Amino acid sequence: MNELRMYVEHLFEGRVLTAEAIELKEEIYGNLVARYDDYRAQGMGESDALTKTMASVTDINELLDGFDERNAGNGASEDALNAASGTRANAEGEAVASDAAGGKDATRPGAQDAGNGAILAHSDAPRIGVPTPPEGAPAPDAASGSESAADEKGGAGDTSRAPENQPKRQGLRVALIALGAVAVLAVAFAVGIPLLGGASLLAQKYNPTGATAPSDELSTQDGNADDEPEEDFAQSGVQRSAIQMQLEDLRLADIQQYLNAGVMGNAANLAELIDRLPGSTLGPSVEEVDAASRTVQLAYRYQEDSVDDEDLDRALVFNTTVLMCATDAPDTVRIVTCDDAAGSGVGTQGGNGAQRGDRALDGSGNPNADAETYLFTREMLESPNGWSHALTPERVATQAELDANLRNPVLENGDLVELIAEKARVLQ
């Protein structure tokens, strides 16, 4: 149901993608599809069913803006919502009224605050999505069953339904960081303000407050880095790799126009965008854009000893996050990386990336391995069980912590990037 997917995306256009908004988006989508299927099953024609389905939800602004207000009262403010779903004119009227509260159009930075507030506001909320298996509902075998399997590397889409109650702190941080990145991107380019240094998506890699950054990170190209405290390392001006520089120096303003210009339907723009993202020095290419499956396939070529695997993972995770934040974004990003030094070309569908899933990131990987396929899906990025699976509101304890997470780069922590990349890596 591509039309419904696009319709839902359209409903949420310009919204800050808080965890709550993302969940609501998926929930609405699921229900719209159910409604559509039901109409069809009753014999309604495709286009009628589609029109009628879309008419059932025409505006989510009231819903999102009103979440907090509505906590207090019961039912009193339902009128606005029904108006929104009913007559458009009424919906507009209500929207004007509520803009004062939401401030989403007037003060854009405020929009981000509102978004943050939305997350924070839930810190006392009952935990949702705790995967106790349901009774009598067609639900999660996976949740009660093979937890470990779900958490294994490998499968992309399906494993994203890993149980949430698994105390996987790393997943949690990945979630926060990845989602933070999305939120920052969404806000920033909807708003048209470039990210300033402090709020950069990109790493302040050796930020002294970034206590979780592994100390051995990035040390592979510099033998003595292991022995030094991170701060010293940061200040010593040790040479950064090309990818590191790109990751750290890129500003949203540099790519904003390309994000806005659309990805799926604009091949030239996509190529331009890729050329401005980390890893561009590796000669990336757009292999395929499939509108039907909303898939973009990219390829990166490199010489094994010229690129640090962790850097590469970081770039891929970062770039995927960026692409999925663009206008007309893909739902799937497939990336084939190819080590040219191993003598094999990229450009096939990545099918010969077999058995590379266990590549060791310390550089001691299988020497025969030459190509790898990564499959990043939007579900991984957005679903409560994907990268963001642990983005439960209560996790965000303080505004400071939230700010920190928003500022944190996706790529600050090599372990986390590895975790994401590991999830995306296709085992064949």
Next chain:
Amino acid sequence: MAARDAESDLIRGNIDAIVLRSLSKHDSYGYEILKDIAATSQGEYEMKEPSLYTSLKRLEKQGFIEGYWGSESQGARRKYYRVTPAGAQELDAAIGRWRRARRVIDQLLGQTDQHSTSQNGGNR
């Protein structure tokens, strides 16, 4: 039309209880809940989707229901909800509140409802 809207307003004050009641039958997801409500009311009341979402979020925050994702392997995933023990208590309480309010309103509007009164007296 206006009369129908006024009726909807009356019903709307009980929307959370209605949703809880529907979920108390079995775990369910948004569209299925709407269908259940329409069917149970024999078409007399049709809840709008936005109202439902608002109610679900509110109930969730109050700890009366819990959401979880279904495991549809194909197509769109659905978010299911289940009633928590606190939610079950709340449903009982809400039903009690409604019965008392209905009795009072019946009395105030001059329609003594013997059935309702005696039934209430006989409860438990």
